[in-house]
Amino acid sequence: MKINKLLVANRGEIALRVMRTAREMGIKTVAIFSEADRNALHVRYADEAVCVGPAPSSESYLRGDVIIDVCQKLGVDAIHPGYGFLSENANFARQVREAGLIFIGPSPESIEVMGSKLAAKAAVADYDIPMVPGTPSAIDGSASGRAEAKVISAKIGYPILIKASAGGGGKGMRVVEQEADFDEQMDRAVSEAISSFSDGSVFIEKYVTSPRHVEIQVLGDQHGNIIHLFERECSVQRRHQKVVEEAPSAILTPEIREAMGQAAVGVARACNYYGAGTVEFIVDANLNFYFLEMNTRLQVEHPVTELITGVDLVEQMIYIAEGKALTIRQEDLQIKGHAVEIRVYAEDPANNFLPDVGTLETYVRPQGNGVRVDDGFEQGMAIPIYYDPMIAKLITYGDDRAAAIQKMIRAIDEYQISGVQTTLGFCRFVMNHHAFRSGQFDTGFVSQYFTPEVLATQSNAEENELAAVFAAYLLNNQAAKPSQTQAVGPARSKSQWRTKRLG
Ligand code: ADP
Numbered sequence: 001m002k003i004n005k006l007l008v009a010n011r012g013e014i015a016l017r018v019m020r021t022a023r024e025m026g027i028k029t030v031a032i033f034s035e036a037d038r039n040a041l042h043v044r045y046a047d048e049a050v051c052v053g054p055a056p057s058s059e060s061y062l063r064g065d066v067i068i069d070v071c072q073k074l075g076v077d078a079i080h081p082g083y084g085f086l087s088e089n090a091n092f093a094r095q096v097r098e099a100g101l102i103f104i105g106p107s108p109e110s111i112e113v114m115g116s117k118l119a120a121k122a123a124v125a126d127y128d129i130p131m132v133p134g135t136p137s138a139i140d141g142s143a144s145g146r147a148e149a150k151v152i153s154a155k156i157g158y159p160i161l162i163k164a165s166a167g168g169g170g171k172g173m174r175v176v177e178q179e180a181d182f183d184e185q186m187d188r189a190v191s192e193a194i195s196s197f198s199d200g201s202v203f204i205e206k207y208v209t210s211p212r213h214v215e216i217q218v219l220g221d222q223h224g225n226i227i228h229l230f231e232r233e234c235s236v237q238r239r240h241q242k243v244v245e246e247a248p249s250a251i252l253t254p255e256i257r258e259a260m261g262q263a264a265v266g267v268a269r270a271c272n273y274y275g276a277g278t279v280e281f282i283v284d285a286n287l288n289f290y291f292l293e294m295n296t297r298l299q300v301e302h303p304v305t306e307l308i309t310g311v312d313l314v315e316q317m318i319y320i321a322e323g324k325a326l327t328i329r330q331e332d333l334q335i336k337g338h339a340v341e342i343r344v345y346a347e348d349p350a351n352n353f354l355p356d357v358g359t360l361e362t363y364v365r366p367q368g369n370g371v372r373v374d375d376g377f378e379q380g381m382a383i384p385i386y387y388d389p390m391i392a393k394l395i396t397y398g399d400d401r402a403a404a405i406q407k408m409i410r411a412i413d414e415y416q417i418s419g420v421q422t423t424l425g426f427c428r429f430v431m432n433h434h435a436f437r438s439g440q441f442d443t444g445f446v447s448q449y450f451t452p453e454v455l456a457t458q459s460n461a462e463e464n465e466l467a468a469v470f471a472a473y474l475l476n477n478q479a480a481k482p483s484q485t486q487a488v489g490p491a492r493s494k495s496q497w498r499t500k501r502l503g
Contacts, residue, residue, distance in 0.1 A: 003027055003078045003102060003322055008042070009067050010082030012376035013393065014298070015042035018080045021314040030076055032067060034060035036384040041376050048074060055386045061085045064092040068099045078102035078321060080314075084388065087297040088115055088168075104321040106220075106275040106296050113271045114294040118165040118203055120271075124291060127266040132208060132282065132290040138165060138201035141190065149204060150182055159207040162186055164193035164200075170240025171196045175207055210285040210442045213237065214249050215295075216264035217305045219316050220274040221326045228261040229309050230335055232278075232301055236430055238353050238446045243423060244430055245301035246340045247308045250401060250439030251287065260289055267294055276302070276317050285442075300343070300393065303372060307339035307397040338404040339397045342412070342430075344375075346389040348421035350452035355389040358382065361419030366411035370397045370404075383420065391422065401439075405431050425455050 006022045007030040008015040019029040019042065031046030036055035043049045050070045053060035060066075064086055071079060079096055081087035087105065094108040105111070114120045118138060121131060133156050139149045153160045153176070162185055164172025172193040174185040186202070194200045212235045220226040233249035234242040252260070264279035271294070278299050280292040302313050311328065320326070348356045363379035375392030383389060396411055398404035412428045433449060435441040 005076045007076045013374045014082040080104040110271045111296045124270045127270045129291045132205045134205035135203045156206045161205045161207045162189040166197035166199040212283040215280040218268045222274045223325045225326045226268045227330045247304035303395045304339035338401045340404045341395040342427040344392040345423045346383045346420040349426040356421040358420045364416035366414035371411045
């Protein structure tokens with residue numbers, strides 16, 4: 001069925017990104033918003049926009065019933081959930097279907113299976129997918145259950161990882177270095193799992209040392225065709241959450257890429273997947289890879305795949321939801337160039353990456369060839385405290401990895417943000433770091449190399465450079481027009497430069 005009117009059940013950059021493609025496809029767009037987002041850019045961009053409730057997402061963006069109601073009132077055919085919020089909520093996907101609307105994503109059944117890490121492992125068991133050694137089912141919290149889990153852990157070998165089956169966003173995950181710490185970490189993991197996901201089931205995985213996070217983008221249609229669009233590497237993380245992503249990975253060989261692609265297609269097939277999805281793997285120092293989980297939605301970092309393949313993933317999602325067969329065949333796809341994405345968060349890297357929301361007093365995006373900014377803000381806007389503090393995704397594209405990184409450094413230098421602390425300076429540090437540049441890094445990058453002091457050094461180097469430029473400028477000016485130096489010179493203090501440059 002052709003989609004004529006689409007509602008995005010989301011906000012910010014992803015709502016805009018989806019609506020842009022919809023508009024290109026001649027589809028009318030409907031935005032929803034909370035009272036905190038009345039003036040948001042996605043609201044202004046849409047053909048129609050409806051307020052669905054107060055600021056807290058539980059009273060607005062998560063109100064599936066209200067959202068479906070809006071669709072029926074406005075004659076909407078389809079809902080795109082974006083990422084987060086209701087995007088991986090099987091009940092919502094089911095309610096959408098029952099209301100006679102199209103959910104632009106996989107079936108509720110696929111979401112359900114892959115929503116539980118344990119159910120996902122069980123579902124792919126027959127598909128010859130490599131998995132991290134661990135417990136195949138939830139650990140029973142009783143004394144005998146724990147004793148059994150300790151026997152398995154000893155066999156696997158410490159360190160091990162206790163993980164929440166319903167986990168996401170790095171929550172409910174605890175590393176156990178030795179058996180003596182098992183019970184304490186187990187209690188913590190269970191209580192975090194209950195408080196975050198209302199589901200205390202946890203299981204054990206071997207803790208892979210020097211792990212790299214590599215994920216494969218898949219697309220499947222409703223006729224059983226499934227393809228993969230290569231990998232993204234997301235190993236630079238803080239709190240088990242991604243901050244820098246790139247495609248392709250700096251370390252995969254064509255053979256491993258092919259094997260991972262096949263494994264990802266197998267995972268998708270195991271749950272009769274259709275739509276866009278991501279199969280996440282962990283890769284060890286010897287380039288062995290193991291299935292972690294599948295995310296049944298569009299990922300934040302999808303643009304890097306779009307840039308290296310030339311495929312608009314949202315457009316494909318819409319075609320698939322309309323019931324069309326994929327027209328891209330696996331053999332048509334090839335990797336062209338290299339793309340890097342950084343997440344620009346309103347966070348203070350010097351203060352443990354804690355959110356630092358406020359008003360964007362200065363906000364000037366970088367521009368130019370090979371630079372893409374996906375954001376949802378303009379200068380003067382406030383970043384609401386209610387939602388994820390991501391300001392933007394900055395993505396650069398070049399012929400090869402080194403070119404994409406150089407472009408990223410240039411783009412970071414051009415990005416002017418003041419009023420809040422951001423991850424820009426931290427990302428510049430990553431881009432300049434020899435471990436990142438050489439491709440020899442893992443998910444321990446931040447704990448291994450980053451301390452707040454490196455930002456101070458960086459700003460000093462920058463200030464020195466600026467001071468030197470400034471001094472040269474003053475000298476020149478003095479020589480030419482001595483009377484004007486006062487007016488031009490101190491008008492911009494060093495601290496102003498610094499705020500602008502570092503954000
Ligand atoms: P979530 O759903 O919470 O994001 P994932 O299973 O995707 O959890 O894991 C998130 C991150 O945690 C991974 O990218 C990796 O950095 C780390 N991680 C997960 N499993 C392991 C493991 N077995 N060994 C080492 N690190 C792991």
